[in-house]
Amino acid sequence: MKRKLFAVIAMGVLCSGAFAARSGKGEASANPPRPADASSCDRECLNGFVDRYLDAVVAHDPSRLPLTKTVKFTEDGQRLGLGDGFWRTATERGTYKFYMDDPQAGQVVFFGTMREAGTPVSLVLRLKIENRKIAEIETIVVRQGMNPARPNDTGAESFEKLGGPDPLFLEAIPPAERVSRDELARTANKYFSGMQMNDGKGDYSFFADDCSRVENGQLATGGRNTMASGSAPDNSYGVLAGCRAQFQSGLLHFVTRIRDRRFVVLDTEHGVALAFIFFDHAAGNTRTFQTPDGKTVTAGPTNPWTWEMAEAFKVEKGQIRRIQAIFHRCPYGMNSGWSSWEDSMSDKARW
Amino acid sequence: MRVKVLACCSLGFLLLICAAPPMDTVLAADRQCNRACLNGFVDQYLAAMVAHDPSRLPLAKNVKFTEDGVPLKLGDALWATATGLGAYKLYFAEPAAGAVGAFVLVQENGTPAILELRLKVVKRQITEIETLVARKETTSFLNTDNLIVPRPVFLETVPAADRPPREEIVSMVGKYFDGIEQGNGDIVPFDKDCIRIENGIQTCPSSASSSLGALSCGAQLSTKIFTYIQSVSPRRFPIVDDERGLVLAIVRFNHPATSQTVDVPGRGKMTMGRYSQWPNSTEIAELFKVKDRKICEISAVIVTATYKAPTGWE
Numbered sequence: 001m002k003r004k005l006f007a008v009i010a011m012g013v014l015c016s017g018a019f020a021a022r023s024g025k026g027e028a029s030a031n032p033p034r035p036a037d038a039s040s041c042d043r044e045c046l047n048g049f050v051d052r053y054l055d056a057v058v059a060h061d062p063s064r065l066p067l068t069k070t071v072k073f074t075e076d077g078q079r080l081g082l083g084d085g086f087w088r089t090a091t092e093r094g095t096y097k098f099y100m101d102d103p104q105a106g107q108v109v110f111f112g113t114m115r116e117a118g119t120p121v122s123l124v125l126r127l128k129i130e131n132r133k134i135a136e137i138e139t140i141v142v143r144q145g146m147n148p149a150r151p152n153d154t155g156a157e158s159f160e161k162l163g164g165p166d167p168l169f170l171e172a173i174p175p176a177e178r179v180s181r182d183e184l185a186r187t188a189n190k191y192f193s194g195m196q197m198n199d200g201k202g203d204y205s206f207f208a209d210d211c212s213r214v215e216n217g218q219l220a221t222g223g224r225n226t227m228a229s230g231s232a233p234d235n236s237y238g239v240l241a242g243c244r245a246q247f248q249s250g251l252l253h254f255v256t257r258i259r260d261r262r263f264v265v266l267d268t269e270h271g272v273a274l275a276f277i278f279f280d281h282a283a284g285n286t287r288t289f290q291t292p293d294g295k296t297v298t299a300g301p302t303n304p305w306t307w308e309m310a311e312a313f314k315v316e317k318g319q320i321r322r323i324q325a326i327f328h329r330c331p332y333g334m335n336s337g338w339s340s341w342e343d344s345m346s347d348k349a350r351w
Numbered sequence: 352m353r354v355k356v357l358a359c360c361s362l363g364f365l366l367l368i369c370a371a372p373p374m375d376t377v378l379a380a381d382r383q384c385n386r387a388c389l390n391g392f393v394d395q396y397l398a399a400m401v402a403h404d405p406s407r408l409p410l411a412k413n414v415k416f417t418e419d420g421v422p423l424k425l426g427d428a429l430w431a432t433a434t435g436l437g438a439y440k441l442y443f444a445e446p447a448a449g450a451v452g453a454f455v456l457v458q459e460n461g462t463p464a465i466l467e468l469r470l471k472v473v474k475r476q477i478t479e480i481e482t483l484v485a486r487k488e489t490t491s492f493l494n495t496d497n498l499i500v501p502r503p504v505f506l507e508t509v510p511a512a513d514r515p516p517r518e519e520i521v522s523m524v525g526k527y528f529d530g531i532e533q534g535n536g537d538i539v540p541f542d543k544d545c546i547r548i549e550n551g552i553q554t555c556p557s558s559a560s561s562s563l564g565a566l567s568c569g570a571q572l573s574t575k576i577f578t579y580i581q582s583v584s585p586r587r588f589p590i591v592d593d594e595r596g597l598v599l600a601i602v603r604f605n606h607p608a609t610s611q612t613v614d615v616p617g618r619g620k621m622t623m624g625r626y627s628q629w630p631n632s633t634e635i636a637e638l639f640k641v642k643d644r645k646i647c648e649i650s651a652v653i654v655t656a657t658y659k660a661p662t663g664w665e
Contacts, residue, residue: 075630076657085630085658088609116629117611143629283460284403284431302460303486304418304428329488330657332428333421341422 041129043101046108049127049134050099054114057090066133073137074337077308077330086123086141091115094156096217098165098324100274100312102265104181106130109265109274109310111165111326113156116143120156122216124310124326126264126276138276138338140308142216142328155326158217166214166322169314173271177317181266181351188273188313189349191320192258195279196347200250200292206319211243213323221246235299243320250291254300256282260336260344263351271315275349276336279307279327304332384472386594389444389451392472396480397455401433411478417663418482419489419654420634429466429484432459441501441650443592443599443638449473450590452599454638454652456498462487463495465550467636467652469589469599481589481601481664483636485550485652490633491625494551502548504640504648509596515644521588524598524639527646528583531604536569542645543567549651562621568649578613579627580604585665596641603662604633630658 041049056064062082075085094113101108110125121143128136142154179187190206213221223241237251246252257280265274281301288298309327313320335344343350384392399407405425418428437456444451449472457466464486471479485493515523523540530539545568547555555568563574571577582605590599606626615621626633634656640648 078657078660080659084607088607089630117608119629282427282431287460302462303432303464303488305488331419331421331489331660333418333423334657334660335421345424 040103041106041132042103043099045132046101046103046106046127046129047099049129050108050110050125053125053127053134053137054093054110054112057087057114058093060087060090062087068130068133068135071134071137073139075139076141076328077334077337079337082137086114086116086139089116091118094120094160096156096159096162096164098169098312100169100265100267100272102267105264105266107264109312111159111310111312111324113159114141116141119144120154120160122155122159122326126310136338138336140310140326140328142326153216155216155218160217162214162217165324166212166314168322169270169272169312169324172269173316178268178271179315179318181268183318184266184268184271184273184315185263185349185351187315187318187320188263188275189261191311191313191323192261192275192277192347192349194247195252195255196258197256197286198247198250198252199289200248202247204244204247207242207244207247208316208319208321209242209244211320211322213243213325215325216327235297243323248292250289251297251299253289253297254281254283254287255279256286257347259347260339261347261349262336262338263349265312266351272312273315274310274312276310276338278330278334278336278344279309280333281305306330306332306334308334308336383446384449384475385446386444388475389446389449389470389472390442392470392477393442393451393453393468396468396470396477397436397453400430401435403430403433405430409476411473411476414477414480416480416482418484420483420656420660420663422663425480429457429459429464429482434458434460437463437495437498439495439498439500441505441638443505443590443595443597445590445592448590452590452636452638454501454636454650456495457484459484459486465493465495465498465652469601469636479664483601483634483652483654485654489654490550491655492550492552496551498551502648502650504642505595505597505638505650507596507642508594509642513643514593514596515641517591517593520591520593520596520598520641523641523644523646524588524600525586527639527649528586528600528602530569530572531577531580532583534572534575534578536567536572539569539572540645541567541569542642542647545569545645545647545649547649547651550653563615563618574615574618575613576615576621576623579606579608579610579623581607581609585662587662587664598639598641600635600637600639601662601664602635602637603656603659604635605659606631606633607658626655632656632658632660634660634662 073082092115096113098111106129112123114123124140126138194202237246240246261277263275283301287300307327308330311325314322416425435458439456441454452469455466467483469481526539555571557566559565586602608630611627635653637651
């Protein structure tokens with residue numbers, strides 16, 4: 001009995017030590033990926049899994065895929081049996097394709113377009129590969145019906161007009177300028193921390209001067225962002241051009257919580273970080289606030305509103321140059337299906 | 352305990368106390384919350400919500416709160432945005448289960464929405480709070496204009512002799528969902544004049560000008576126009592108000608969107624509703640009035656949900 005008790009206490013000490021180390025950083029790499037070995041999957045291999053997966057989806061046939069026994073699949077945050085949801089309704093692959101690879105973590109995220117019963121939809125797909133089998137499948141399908149802010153636009157047609165990802169995302173960072181995974185994630189995470197309860201008074205030097213953001217296929221930093229919260233033009237960050245100017249305006253205050261920040265791709269070779277996150281808009285007394293120029297503003301959604309989102313960042317020399325996001329509205333406060341309730345409600349970044 | 356009881360009785364002058372029910376039974380009876388008590392909890396809840404102050408409530412330590420199927424901290428979501436209450440309030444209760452529910456009109460930053468609230472009360476503390484909020488943005492149809500007072504039928508008392516046992520009344524209501532799944536109104540014990548009101552809008556009987564023509568609730572199901580609802584699952588029946596013949600069902604309709612059209616007998620191929628267009632679900636709180644062992648009125652609060660999203664209480 002005493003031995004058992006000792007063992008339990010020892011375990012407890014170890015666990016609490018690990019927690020302290022993690023929580024002490026405020027943001028954390030909970031499970032740093034092991035270095036790649038001979039059996040790992042390189043970029044070509046990862047992208048090949050994406051293509052195989054999407055072809056199998058269009059064929060409505062999961063049996064075509066090499067799956068681990070415990071493979072887990074979610075669509076829009078809900079755990080489903082593989083073959084259900086978009087697997088039943090997908091009819092064709094689209095033309096927009098953007099692959100983001102993290103061979104070290106065995107993960108790949110794909111932004112692309114598809115057809116569902118003939119209708120264009122935008123898709124986010126994350127695959128985790130273990131021993132050349134698919135172990136995790138996470139998807140977001142942006143459809144007309146779930147996006148009241150733009151009920152007739154899933155972003156797919158806009159993405160396809162762009163033709164492909166901004167070439168900057170695909171350029172390699174010179175070896176001498178590459179940063180660690182931790183530093184890459186920390187820089188990208190400054191975007192979320194700067195936007196949450198934005199007051200315009202932070203240090204936004206993490207934005208490059210030429211930073212731009214594309215949301216669901218449309219430029220959101222060109223000064224004509226029609227998605228900017230439905231606020232009156234005078235109170236809308238969307239009429240401001242540039243990433244930094246929008247944050248300096250303090251007009252994004254109504255984004256009350258950016259939570260469950262999971263950085264699932266950290267590609268140090270290309271300076272690309274990708275996170276799944278939720279943007280909560282509590283829509284209560286946080287709707288009325290003061291901007292740095294002393295103006296009292298009421299802006300943002302009038303009812304509790306959450307965006308379910310995947311957002312990619314191109315980081316160079318410690319600054320964010322490009323941002324691309326795919327998102328839609330989901331039930332307020334929803335879990336991703338990949339986090340504990342506590343982690344899903346936390347604004348701490350994890351990678 | 353026996354020694355104590357014997358000692359007590361031997362004193363003689365406390366005979367009366369010894370003959371009384373055990374103290375814990377007395378306390379339990381005292382703690383049991385009747386209809387008025389349960390309704391009081393709803394009033395208290397709504398007042399605290401509009402004041403944005405959950406601390407005003409007697410809450411159990413492990414109280415659980417969901418809005419639209421999502422577990423949240425009490426104080427979040429509608430608690431932050433509710434700015435007032437409308438006149439429309441329909442309460443129903445099952446005191447033996449410590450269960451009470453309500454359909455209430457609320458104002459959210461000045462815009463009306465319909466709140467469905469379910470509370471569970473144990474020892475005069477709230478242990479469970481389940482809510483659905485039908486908002487313009489979170490449902491495909493909503494009209495609060497006619498929600499002024501509850502329809503009288505929901506408040507009528509059913510004579511004691513005409514109250515089916517819980518199991519039987521739940522089974523009757525369950526047949527409604529079976530009828531939707533099977534596209535067969537004949538298996539549902541509908542009263543011939545049954546009315547269904549969803550998010551404030553009467554959806555059956557349909558009017559002569561509707562695409563289906565004038566049809567009763569049962570006939571509407573038999574057209575198979577609801578074929579896009581592949582399953583009604585999960586199904587829960589958390590409140591049976593037997594005194595009023597009311598059953599609250601909380602269910603999820605699943606729409607996999609594998610087909611958008613259906614052959615309607617006598618009408619040919621028809622396009623089904625917008626929920627047939629992409630995989631989605633609806634979370635629904637549905638209140639049934641059962642009279643003379645027939646479903647005579649249905650009132651529902653409906654929220655669009657992610658396909659097969661948990662209701663939070665499975």
